[in-house]
Amino acid sequence: MNASPHDPDKAFKEALSQDRARIEAAIERLSGEEPKPERFLLALAGAWGRPVPCRAGIGRRLPPIDPTERGVKSVARWVAAPNPNVQRVALSALEKARAAAKPALGAVADALASEEPVVRLAAARVLARAAPCPEQAPALRRALADALFTVRWLAVEALARSGDENPLAPVLAASRPRLDARLAAYRIEGWLRAVTALGQGASPLLPQMSELLDRIPELSRMDRSWDDARFTIELLVQEIRATQAKP
Numbered sequence: 001m002n003a004s005p006h007d008p009d010k011a012f013k014e015a016l017s018q019d020r021a022r023i024e025a026a027i028e029r030l031s032g033e034e035p036k037p038e039r040f041l042l043a044l045a046g047a048w049g050r051p052v053p054c055r056a057g058i059g060r061r062l063p064p065i066d067p068t069e070r071g072v073k074s075v076a077r078w079v080a081a082p083n084p085n086v087q088r089v090a091l092s093a094l095e096k097a098r099a100a101a102k103p104a105l106g107a108v109a110d111a112l113a114s115e116e117p118v119v120r121l122a123a124a125r126v127l128a129r130a131a132p133c134p135e136q137a138p139a140l141r142r143a144l145a146d147a148l149f150t151v152r153w154l155a156v157e158a159l160a161r162s163g164d165e166n167p168l169a170p171v172l173a174a175s176r177p178r179l180d181a182r183l184a185a186y187r188i189e190g191w192l193r194a195v196t197a198l199g200q201g202a203s204p205l206l207p208q209m210s211e212l213l214d215r216i217p218e219l220s221r222m223d224r225s226w227d228d229a230r231f232t233i234e235l236l237v238q239e240i241r242a243t244q245a246k247p
Contacts, residue, residue: 037089
């Protein structure tokens with residue numbers, strides 16, 4: 001029986017219960033030999049990600065569902081699927097799991113060696129968000145030479161967040177996007193996230209950051225979204241200079 005429209009709390013609780021049952025059913029299907037897993041992988045990615053609108057139509061959003069170890073492992077089975085699209089969707093779900101994806105990071109690191117660029121990129125995103133363990137460091141160091149500069153940035157971010165002590169700034173110095181009239185501000189966001197992750201190790205990048213600040217007024221005249229990027233870069237430059245000033 002449907003809840004009364006005058007009882008929104010009951011309607012929300014019923015919708016929440018149905019949503020959790022739907023996710024448990026998706027985990028069960030993914031734990032078996034599901035021939036078309038994309039639908040269920042997307043369900044978990046949505047549940048583990050940002051809140052979603054409540055179908056009960058009461059103006060509330062269903063909260064994210066915390067990833068369980070069983071759920072993560074059921075998704076991880078599909079990271080090595082023969083279909084690259086299935087791999088990509090499975091990795092997208094694990095990205096939403098963030099730190100809870102730890103039991104799957106071995107399979108994710110293996111995916112960095114895929115011949116498919118979209119798979120390598122998706123795997124690198126998972127590792128950058130999940131703060132990998134030392135066991136994944138060798139695969140990430142190999143990814144520092146990936147053909148995709150975005151994979152290289154994410155590998156730097158992942159290694160930095162895992163406490164890797166190898167010099168990573170030279171990778172970012174060599175792969176910063178070229179500053180020209182066609183460069184959109186969003187294309188440098190990943191590079192800036194990697195610089196931020198380096199912390200004190202970002203000092204060698206001060207010349208590149210200063211050059212960015214010098215060019216932003218020109219770029220901003222063509223694209224106002226550079227204004228937000230300028231704020232981020234200014235903060236990074238201040239932090240780098242403060243680090244250098246410390247005895």
